[in-house]
Amino acid sequence: MCIAIPARVVSIDEMLAKVDMMGNERIVGTHLVPEVQVGDYVLVHAGFAIEIVDQQYAKETEELLIEEANAREEL
Amino acid sequence: MCIAIPARVVSIDEMLAKVDMMGNERIVGTHLVPEVQVGDYVLVHAGFAIEIVDQQYAKETEELLIEEANAREEL
Amino acid sequence: MLVKNYNSGQSVKEAAENYLREIRELAAVPYTVMEVCGTHTVAIAKNALRDLLPPQIRLVSGPGCPVCVTDGSDIDQFLYLAAQPNVITATFGDMIRVPGSKKSLQMLRGEGADIRIVYSTLDALDLARKNPDKEVVFLGVGFETTVPTVSVSIEQAQKEGIGNYSVLSMHKLVPPVLRALAEDEETEVDGFLDPGHACAIIGSEALAFMAEDYGMPGVVTGFEALDILEGLAMLLRQRAQGRSEIEIQYHKIVKPEGNPVAQALIHKIFEPVDAAFRGLGIIPQGGLGIRKEYEDWDAARKFDLPEFESIEIPGCRCGNVLKGQIAPTECPLFARKCTPLSPVGPCMVSSEGSCAAYYRYTQRSGM
Amino acid sequence: MLVKNYNSGQSVKEAAENYLREIRELAAVPYTVMEVCGTHTVAIAKNALRDLLPPQIRLVSGPGCPVCVTDGSDIDQFLYLAAQPNVITATFGDMIRVPGSKKSLQMLRGEGADIRIVYSTLDALDLARKNPDKEVVFLGVGFETTVPTVSVSIEQAQKEGIGNYSVLSMHKLVPPVLRALAEDEETEVDGFLDPGHACAIIGSEALAFMAEDYGMPGVVTGFEALDILEGLAMLLRQRAQGRSEIEIQYHKIVKPEGNPVAQALIHKIFEPVDAAFRGLGIIPQGGLGIRKEYEDWDAARKFDLPEFESIEIPGCRCGNVLKGQIAPTECPLFARKCTPLSPVGPCMVSSEGSCAAYYRYTQRSGM
Amino acid sequence: MERIIMAHGSGGRLSHQLVEEIFQKHLSNDFLNQMNDATYIPGSEKLAITTDSFVISPVFFRGGDIGKLAVCGTVNDLAVSGAQPRYLSLAVILEEGFLIEDLERIVMSIAETSRKAGVPIVCGDTKVVERGSADKIFINTTGIGSIQERWVGPQYIKPGDYVLISGTIGDHGISILADREGLEFETPVISDCAPLNHLIDSFYMPGVHCMRDPTRGGVGTTLNELARQAHVSILLEEEKLPLHPGVAGACGMLGLDPLYLANEGKVLVIASPEAVEGVLSQMRAHPLGKEATVIGRVAEDDPGFVLLKTPLGGKRIVGMLEGEHLPRIC
């Protein structure tokens, strides 16, 4: 299934980027989004960043997730 | 350890002989005793017949073993 | 699961309620929507959206699950290849249970075949590096979303001179399939939820012909419940406003022009070929083959593969399901002879298959 | 165990009693016998013959356990070879626990080295056939009894063109060792129980020089308790009759001329070389190397093996034990630091080692 | 010696040494020290018995190791059965070449977990197999528990009962995946592996109708089993499922469903409406149950099915795990 949550790029080393999804980190290929920069949010599919997520959407999404997570923590 | 009981040759196929030791059968090389014949007793070492056992001794030995085995069976 | 989390919270519920109200208002006349993409099929089922939508909205699944549309002859071919003693088969996990005419990859693995599940084509390439005396074959199954990642692996193999890596390309293309559907007289669809991720690569413009040539509207849609509800609302709005366009709901990812880098990578390595689709038959230029220049990494050319017949699976109505003509529950084998544990057709085996989604999420007495 | 069964039964006991009576009669003056062969050492211990013999008969062990006389430098060399990634080491089981300066084969196996116990050199050759992409090295350890079977494997490898098989020859020869013992001033032995199976190959005549050149009598003896008692009686009779000859007790197997086919096989593949013996030092022409014509199957030439130093094992008195100068129990490490479970010296590891035989069969309080 | 060698499994002296120097040393107690073919244990009127083999890879993981897991898994199976875990057996299969240092670490972890749970290891066995004949180490624990009065089991489940879980789901599954070869990702998630008998003691009361530890197969499969055995349906509320954000992220990343991920320190409880408040507050008062929460209810219709209400109000089926839970990609 195609993954629909944004991953934040933490670091880039040549064509490989470390991305973060709610604390989980993974290495993905940036071959399809050579212009990607640290801090960008990307859409990851099958080990590759296939598109850079529109900045505004990405932030909102992650904030929402974190908010929700916090809400759960406080339960 | 070098084995000291005689094995009887049951069959020969080129350089390999099937030998019998009190019902146990095994294939051994006859390269060192090319003259060996079915029915001979051989001394087996490391998978090879290394010498043909003197006929008279061999028979006596096996008879003794079988006798003893029978004695045990009847116990 | 995450899809849901993202959608939870009061504001999301309110937004959903708003879309649903709009949908109810606009759906006085029945409307049939085809979700083309398997991920949409699953998202709809997992979010139980059918429960929420008015009965006038009919959601039908399309041929967008790449596993489901892979023809039986292709499956038997890759099973044949996977059984070869010197071959390591690298594949995404979904393929492992797909039944060929006799076996599946997981059964071959039980018999000793070396089959590895990978999470990226780069992992497959890595297998080739680490097993120089074996042939590593990657099973190339997927639409435009996946293809560029396969291109990268072949490009890389060429660059590094890795000769024991190859790809068996069974890739398919979205636009020709949609065209085939549009031209099929039996297809009765009012509008399409177009695949969000495939369009991230090819761009929404690549589907413009659907509206222009066939008058069939579409909305490129994301995968959250909210995305899908918005996509449906947008489709209904087009009808209400007498429009027939390809719109984008999934703005955060999809641009009209798509991802040109990825497109270039596809075209560098692959070229369109006629392709057999399960249930749909041969679709002209509907698949991708590896270009002659890269034949060293083309498993179809590298290995002497027998041709297999595309045997119809007796009783399986996958073809009708894939064209949105029947719901999975209308197949006589559904949930009887055909279950995810022993699937008869591929629509039941892939987690994105319409039949599997129906079975998993909705199949119960009284539903 | 069998040795014993064969010897049981009333008639055997009577025969034994007769030999023992004769031995007691003839052993008024003390007599030191060296059993050259490790199999004799074990047979004597397993049959507890020391319990039965009069105290004037002193039984000492000789250098006839092939594992025990293998020099530390050779052990480190084959351990080095066994640790190479592409090598399968084929060996008889006894070598598996022999400690080198740091490790043993069984420990290397624990670390992942591919080490196989074989029961015949033909099994080793078979490993080479079945693993064409590996180098199979057979560890050639043993006296003349074993060497012809190794010759057969090399002959066969040549015939079949098996290029990935080789032998690391650490083979030793009985006559030069006996000569070295005879010439060693510290050896105080009145007569030898000569090795029955080595002599089956080389013949009793091959040891005639011991009597002729050094005045040291010997009896080629079998391995049953009764054989050994008869052998001892024959030695004592020689003394009583003032003779010094090499006699055969083990007539059922051994001929004066030995097995000429086996001898020819030895000489076809191997040639005498100077060899390091543990505890005895270099014995001129005391070992066998593979002839130049067969260098393709000679692991020593095929692999680039570093030379290892022959480190003295601190405290181990194997050398003295092997020359019959001390009993194992006289070694300060015996049964303390040195046990079969963690052997310090090789005489403790081989099941035919004098120290192991002493430990296993006689080491208890009051014995 | 650094590594396990075949001789450690021969039944001879080296086997004895291994047992004495590693197992006895850390697990010593009067039962185990009997060193007989079978261990004599004092009995009680009603007993429960359970067995599980642990074949986890990797052997050491974030939050535990195979030894801790082997104790917790069996202790928990007894505890959720309403039994007081009393005795454990321990049988270890070792691969030639396994590091003795690692073995000792595992045995120490077994000892510590057994102490914490208050359940002694009373007999054991060790086997060694050739390199390549096992994956490092497999552990079987068999547990015996005693029962006073019995009132838990699927047959006691009633429509209207509440379904509770003692904390977040899927933590163990994700922490293991992150440490697994081939699936390279880092996660903040730590396995929840823990012995639950003391937690269960704290809330075990009449009105607790059934308990299960949702291990392999996860909450989804476990509840399906219960729904079938009890001929009821269970309706979960998706919003109420407690989820560590790291688990949510990892599931998104790998296409996994936390309902099918293994838990090793969680208990599912089915309790009567009268008992639910008390159970919940007892659970939350215990360190292992702080995030305990009600996640659903038992109903009569659709017997045998587990259903899930989505946040938007739709209902869908939660089936059994079908075959391997493969990370999906495409």
Next chain:
Amino acid sequence: MERIIMAHGSGGRLSHQLVEEIFQKHLSNDFLNQMNDATYIPGSEKLAITTDSFVISPVFFRGGDIGKLAVCGTVNDLAVSGAQPRYLSLAVILEEGFLIEDLERIVMSIAETSRKAGVPIVCGDTKVVERGSADKIFINTTGIGSIQERWVGPQYIKPGDYVLISGTIGDHGISILADREGLEFETPVISDCAPLNHLIDSFYMPGVHCMRDPTRGGVGTTLNELARQAHVSILLEEEKLPLHPGVAGACGMLGLDPLYLANEGKVLVIASPEAVEGVLSQMRAHPLGKEATVIGRVAEDDPGFVLLKTPLGGKRIVGMLEGEHLPRIC
């Protein structure tokens, strides 16, 4: 399906199917059918517990298979402890690719042996590991036995006691070796694998001071353990050791000592001089004890040692097995 695949071990539907169609089918009983995390069993006043894993290769051998062995091994450990074997747990680890047909044969053999012994399997577990991560199948059985009055154990051994064995030694060891890869020989010897509880019942009486089943490590190692635990010496008579001629021949051929070969259907008994005749005649009256015989006596001197009197009258030590029992060659 013909073969075990990984999905059989997922904990999901295929796992359930495997348990139902193979294990439940053949082993069904009221305990096992509880299908809970732990099985409730009625208790008794004194209990004995034992565990063993079985990793034998080959899985099928002359005279039995790994399943029969797994039942016998544990039943026998209980029986020699003076306990009535009552319940068995069964935990199976399967290698991906194992033939389901073979699994069923093994489970049927377990069922048959469990019936013969009169000891039911009351709980179970199945795990599947990837091809190459196990050698076909490993089985753990854990057994619980009940004890009325206890009078056997090393502590009851007294100088002057007799040592008996219920039949020929080394049969199991040789039959296994003959079926093992790499050691190609044919043998007439059949494994003695059998449940001994009924035999033991037949002669169990006061005066029986200790019993052991001389499995891995053989009679030699087992008696060494007893000599140490009881601080006595044991003097065997070589001539009295009952030996199948095929075992004798195979030992000669391979350079093995039958004192260190495994037995799986023999019991060593240490009995008082008053009891020895009765024990012996009871043993011989049972089909599994026809060749029972006295093989030695217990003495005071040299405590901790096992000695053997040779036919010619010498005495030597019988040590513990040191490391692997390797067929010696040269």
